[in-house]
Amino acid sequence: MARSADPTLAERRRRQILDAAMACFGRRGFHRTSMQEICGEAALSAGALYRYFPSKSDIIAAIAGEDRRDSEPLFAAIANGDSMIEGVCALAAHMVAKCTAKAPLFAEVIAETLRDRELSERFATHEAETRARLVAAIAAAWRRAPAPDMTPERAARLVMLMLDGLALRVMREGVHGAVDAGPLLEDFREALLRLFATAAPGPRKRALAGVES
Amino acid sequence: MARSADPTLAERRRRQILDAAMACFGRRGFHRTSMQEICGEAALSAGALYRYFPSKSDIIAAIAGEDRRDSEPLFAAIANGDSMIEGVCALAAHMVAKCTAKAPLFAEVIAETLRDRELSERFATHEAETRARLVAAIAAAWRRAPAPDMTPERAARLVMLMLDGLALRVMREGVHGAVDAGPLLEDFREALLRLFATAAPGPRKRALAGVES
DNA sequence: ACCTGAACACCGTTCAAGT
């Protein structure tokens, strides 16, 4: 199994192809852009392209895996910040910004992730990791501040449920026009505040009596 | 513009084609099933099929529009039932059941809805109608029972955000295997209970003191 | 080692021709 003579060439070619593909997918969608178009945009022949990506699907997979790294600080902020809720809001804002910036491309990725078996499995793995990071971050946050009557596991599941909803909504509004993120994030924060309110007046929790009024 | 000689034939042919397409899409996905396959399944030639559906996209659009009718009673139940929360849970359960029963098909519909401009617009119209019905139903429910400190509009947006998240999750788990709806719906109900808790111990609401313990 | 581009086996859609 011969390794590449110039290992940086392979990496540069992959970048070149990925950039070309992202430009094309963003313009025309995954299924409407042909390999020929990507070849044209990347100034490479079909044969050369297939040397670096064995199929069109693999290109989308590579794009989907691209920006996993830059979310790490967001999780650290949830774990160590003053407010778990604000930390999660920042995570949501980050995601919404990414989605609005390149909604058509992300819509393609989501759609393809729902369609392709292999992509779907890769995505499930990634999602499980993300959930684990979120559980750890929420648990850490709640060790440092008053926590509601809920497990970090359920909290993480609820947060991810809402993040999924948010993503889908931003996609749908963003694929064919501008999206106003403000109200969406405001709704999201309001939901978090109610979901994770501490000291709820439940029957078997210590209750804070409403003193004033 | 000649009308059909036998108006029931057109309807029967559309059903025949739609049923064939749903079977094929469920088996192999939207983009992987060819028009030839649908023709084979429907026992019709390509030309005949194109007489009833001008494109492959129109077939998916027709499938997406198919089961809008049967959700009407669910909204009525929210408006008139004892508990708005239980009504919304029933709506969620209905949606989850539909999605789990034919996850691959619904995943195709969602994916295509994100990809295709015309489909996306039809979907947006449908969604706006749904939201209006939900707002009306929640407002009606809250006129008959204690309501939380929230507008029906925001409540409807939050419910739809969570329903979207739920749908996406069920799709992702269901496209390639069985999905256990129980825990998902339990999370969903728990979220609703917290989101729409009445008499929250906020500073300017009458507060229920925790008497026992 | 890396690349080219013609060729292959398809695809969605159309349309002249049948009944």
Add this chain to the structure above:
DNA sequence: ACCTGAACACCGTTCAAGT
């Protein structure tokens, strides 16, 4: 009026041939 199916203009992918 309704249908057929060959034909058209593509598509993703491969592979012999070049450098």
